[in-house]
Amino acid sequence: xxxxxxxxxxxxxxxxxxxxxxxxxxxxxxxxxxxxxxxxxxxxxxxxxxxxxxxxxxxxxxxxxxxxxxxxxxxxxxxxxxxxxxxxxxxxxxxxxxxxxxxxxxxxxxx
Amino acid sequence: xxxxxxxxxxxxxxxxxxxxxxxxxxxxxxxxxxxxxxxxxxxxxxxxxxxxxxxxxxxxxxxxxxxxxxxxxxxxxxxxxxxxxxxxxxxxxxxxxxxxxxxxxxxxxxx
Numbered sequence: 001x002x003x004x005x006x007x008x009x010x011x012x013x014x015x016x017x018x019x020x021x022x023x024x025x026x027x028x029x030x031x032x033x034x035x036x037x038x039x040x041x042x043x044x045x046x047x048x049x050x051x052x053x054x055x056x057x058x059x060x061x062x063x064x065x066x067x068x069x070x071x072x073x074x075x076x077x078x079x080x081x082x083x084x085x086x087x088x089x090x091x092x093x094x095x096x097x098x099x100x101x102x103x104x105x106x107x108x109x110x111x
Numbered sequence: 112x113x114x115x116x117x118x119x120x121x122x123x124x125x126x127x128x129x130x131x132x133x134x135x136x137x138x139x140x141x142x143x144x145x146x147x148x149x150x151x152x153x154x155x156x157x158x159x160x161x162x163x164x165x166x167x168x169x170x171x172x173x174x175x176x177x178x179x180x181x182x183x184x185x186x187x188x189x190x191x192x193x194x195x196x197x198x199x200x201x202x203x204x205x206x207x208x209x210x211x212x213x214x215x216x217x218x219x220x221x222x
Contacts (some may be wrong), residue, residue: 033210042115042201042213043154088153097142097161097205098169103153 012108019076021105023089024069030094032065032072037086037104046074046087079109113137117202117214124192124221132187132217134202140212142205143185144169145177147198148216154201160185192221 013019023032031050035043047063049056049072056063062075076083086106090099118133136143144159146169156169160179174196176188185204189196197220203211 030208035213042215043203043211044213045210048210090154092208097208097211098144098156098159099211100156101146101154103151 009103010106010108012110013079015079015081015109015111017079019079019083019107019109021074021087021089021107023072023074023102025072025089025091025100026070027091028094029067029091031092032063033090033092033099034061034063034072034074035088035090037088039085043088076107079107081109081111083107084109115202115204115212115214117200117217119217120215121218122220124189124219126192126194126221128192129188129190130192132189132200132202132219134185134187134214135183136185136202136204136212137183138204138206138212139182140204140206141182143179144203144211145175145185145187146201146203147171147196148201149198157187157200194221197221 031048033048034046036046037043047058049063049065060077065072086104088101088104090101115136141162145157146154148154155171157175158177160166163179163182166177166179179185200217202214205211
């Protein structure tokens with residue numbers, strides 16, 4: 001069943017602004033992953049955060065995980081036009097490699 | 112390394128026709144999976160495999176068959192195509208609860 005649910009689903013921002021996306025899930029997880037999808041392409045992994053971690057950074061990306069609230073957020077700082085894409089969260093339950101994806105956030109960065 | 116390679120990139124079928132979507136990976140990953148992506152639905156898991164000779168159903172398996180005779184290849188078969196199977200299909204591979212590597216997808220239209 002679908003676990004990740006991102007909010008908001010569409011976001012339009014000016015270049016240089018920050019973009020924040022949220023993801024909620026329903027059951028216990030082993031890790032939560034964020035992916036980016038450019039138009040017409042496959043998904044590319046951004047960050048994996050494990051259930052015992054609270055925050056992780058990668059370049060201009062910051063991911064938080066709150067297991068008590070079953071939620072995660074992805075922050076893109078100082079956005080660029082090249083950040084225009086769809087962003088998906090996906091949850092991985094304990095003991096397997098299966099991922100359950102959310103419906104995705106479409107982010108448009110206006111130059 | 113080529114990563115995950117999917118063929119064909121585009122395909123148009125008539126209702127009732129059969130075809131096989133090919134997926135190959137060169138990373139020696141034991142876990143491979145097939146997803147379909149429909150507008151507003153995110154990615155849904157069709158079938159997956161935890162190793163050669165082992166396959167299992169995902170969230171939306173009806174109308175699709177898979178086999179895994181080698182570690183590298185994981186073909187997806189549509190036995191009798193239906194318009195409801197019009198979608199974009201992604202193959203992915205991973206190992207040991209690491210992030211998944213995705214192919215660029217097959218865009219399938221069924222008339």
